[in-house]
Amino acid sequence: MSLIIFSTERFAEHQTPPGHPEAPERAEVMDTVAAEWRRQGGEVVSPTAATRDQLARVHDAAYLSRVAATAGKAVALDADTYTSPATAEIALLAAGAAVAAVERVMGRSRASALALVRPPGHHAERDRAMGFCLYNNVAVAAAHARALGATRVAIVDYDVHHGNGTQHLFERDAHVLYVSTHQYPYYPGTGAAGEVGERQGAGFTVNLPLEVGAVDEDYRLAFAEVVLPVVRQFRPDLILLSAGFDAHERDPLGGMRLTTPAFAAMTRELVAVAEDCCRGRIAAVTEGGYDLRALGGSLRAVVGALANGRSARPDWPAAGRIAPSRGQASVAAAKKALSPYWRL
Numbered sequence: 001m002s003l004i005i006f007s008t009e010r011f012a013e014h015q016t017p018p019g020h021p022e023a024p025e026r027a028e029v030m031d032t033v034a035a036e037w038r039r040q041g042g043e044v045v046s047p048t049a050a051t052r053d054q055l056a057r058v059h060d061a062a063y064l065s066r067v068a069a070t071a072g073k074a075v076a077l078d079a080d081t082y083t084s085p086a087t088a089e090i091a092l093l094a095a096g097a098a099v100a101a102v103e104r105v106m107g108r109s110r111a112s113a114l115a116l117v118r119p120p121g122h123h124a125e126r127d128r129a130m131g132f133c134l135y136n137n138v139a140v141a142a143a144h145a146r147a148l149g150a151t152r153v154a155i156v157d158y159d160v161h162h163g164n165g166t167q168h169l170f171e172r173d174a175h176v177l178y179v180s181t182h183q184y185p186y187y188p189g190t191g192a193a194g195e196v197g198e199r200q201g202a203g204f205t206v207n208l209p210l211e212v213g214a215v216d217e218d219y220r221l222a223f224a225e226v227v228l229p230v231v232r233q234f235r236p237d238l239i240l241l242s243a244g245f246d247a248h249e250r251d252p253l254g255g256m257r258l259t260t261p262a263f264a265a266m267t268r269e270l271v272a273v274a275e276d277c278c279r280g281r282i283a284a285v286t287e288g289g290y291d292l293r294a295l296g297g298s299l300r301a302v303v304g305a306l307a308n309g310r311s312a313r314p315d316w317p318a319a320g321r322i323a324p325s326r327g328q329a330s331v332a333a334a335k336k337a338l339s340p341y342w343r344l
């Protein structure tokens, strides 16, 4: 696989209030990981801003104007989503990086891409900012892939939070599959197993809610029993990954206990599906992850998986002494809800 990273140190210019978890220091960690990749001979490219047309595929025109009007100002768009003077411009770069990642992988075989961005995107709805997110970067990317001719796009989201925005944007669309593992019940409140999509999109939303405290083995089970079989049966032309790292055991927001090698394993499994289904086309876009050390380690794990494909190591960590009861419950609920749509 040839991996390209899209990132810029400018992502630190999106300022949040002191003590806010989605802090500019996260961009410094991303820069460090990008610099390491460049030193290994890898390609790192600065993104350009997403265009209004690209954003308007998933966001309302009035909302785009409202965000654009925050340029030069510090305002609260939501109880925990803030702008600083540069945010309107930086958020365009984040969405632009996701678009660039798609352009890169759609045009060739055995190519992977990683957009190291902030602010994150998966909580952003068609008409409002939410949960630290302004533009729904991965949704903009999926819509761009469709515009480039992809018939089926799979989005897998292992951030600890449910991607309400991404689900809502595509829940009536049979061409975009959304699969999420997340802590539940938890912010933002959506993501029950029974939410499977609507109308012609029924079956193309797949939720694996997991009780707080889930460990590597719970996620391994959810991937093996539901995530990977559904994505394979969907036969995507492209896999997009909403790569959030707040299910890490060190994360201050999430209540899960994933280790760094589990992020490598989940990513590697998706790369293997991409190699089998869509000539290795996979693009990852960062979401949450608020412990800086866990963020750095997990990003390195993802870089390794995206660069080395299915030969990447490590595989899943050895199961510990904790029985995967949370994973079993989640898988059972998901299978029950999805049985009309998929062979599970």
Ligand SMILES: [Zn+2]
Pocket: 159, 160, 161, 244, 246, 287, 288, 289
């Ligand atoms: Zn999150």
